[in-house]
Amino acid sequence: MRIRHDEARCASLGSCEAVAPTLFAVGADGVLTLLDPSPDEGQRALVQEAVAACPTGALSLAD
């Protein structure tokens, strides 16, 4: 499973981070970092929730 992050769409709102703080972090510089761009299958539900939480549609699942 791979998370895709569209930086052109991302507004650094941090909704993903609120859902899955182990996978996403908005730094002090306002840039979103994927802490684990390829999380293991067991986290699929969590990743899907984080993707759905993004108000700007900047996140998607590559596979």
Add this chain to the structure above:
Amino acid sequence: MTAAPSRLDRPYDPADLSSQSFWSGTAADREHVFAELRRHRPVSWHPPVESTLFDDPDDRGFWAVVRHADLVEVTKRHEDFLSGEGIVFDSMPKELLDAGQGFIALDPPRHTKIRRLLASAFTPRQVARINDRIVANARRVVDGIAEKGEADFVAEVAALVPLHNVCDMVGVPEEHRLTILHEAELVGGWRDAEVMHGQEPLPRLLQATVTMLGIAMELTAQRRADPQDDLLTALVQAEVDGERLTDAEIASFFNLLMIAGTDTTRQSTSHGMKALTDFPDQRDWLTGDLPARMPSAVEEVVRWATPIMTFRRTAAHDCELGGQQVTAGDKVVMFYASANWDTEVFSHPERLDLSRSPNPHVSFGGGGIHHCLGNQLARRQLAATFTELLTRLPDIGVVGEPTYSSGTFFHGVNAMTVRFTPEGR
């Protein structure tokens, strides 16, 4: 094939979205017009909005976007529909726009860089960290009315909670707060005689920008000399493309934070209090389990209030929108209350339903790069304020009719009396 008519000879839609009387009427009256457009002519061309402030001879009119789906589409097509030409519906002199719009009227790449300077302070994680402060501000404000039994809810509650919270975050000391509140109010309220106290709008608005600039520059100088842990210091110390922000940019961003931070949640809080008075069944449902039900109630209050009624974009190039051929340079105006009342998305939008789920309202935006930076702050403030009110003043209710303000931008409430059994009696 004939070319689509240009701005100069395009026929205007018969529905009125442009007159002063339309924007001085009630939200319910406006909804009748929006409902007809949503059903029959979802993207329609209208004459320029009537204005006593500023006459722009080049303004030929605007496209009205009234459906939820189309509003979301315009918001997300930020390369087709630009913000850098201005984001307010009304035509205004450039000096006013430059002073107040801040980074909301920027496009990428600069928008992205400026927004990131502030973004980390507004994430859910960070706002959760300052929740104690937000609750304390709500408590302090309710303390101010709790023993009185009657109050002007707008001035004494709804305006104050967001004022103190945003000023705490930005770093504005107490002595400037009420001045900022009154100056910021004019930006959306200049069409309203009550807000303006009979003063001429244009000179008064220009005076407001001078006052706000003075405060911004005073505080900026203080932060340069003595940095603090606040957003103004972050702006003062920021480098974008290797350069510091100019004083004019810092002042403009400061004004945006003050206007967006004070005037939006104020309206949502006021409309929310009125709705809780008008829908006692919903209020009973909410108070039946306040902590568990508050999150969905807050979403519905924000939909119900739709504190910002319009934002504008400008077409970057010729393109299609909702079956219409839009020409480069055309103004495109999104009508948020209409989208929040779209029956394709919301069943019985005219009913306050505090348990509504899902609730994909567009009050914080349609999901593009300009999505409301302060959405988490707004949600926490509304939750804190209504928790405090409904717990401590359980019979609080609006008496009489509020006075609503005229204008095309904020869905404003000027004054609204509430009564309640004083606390401790």
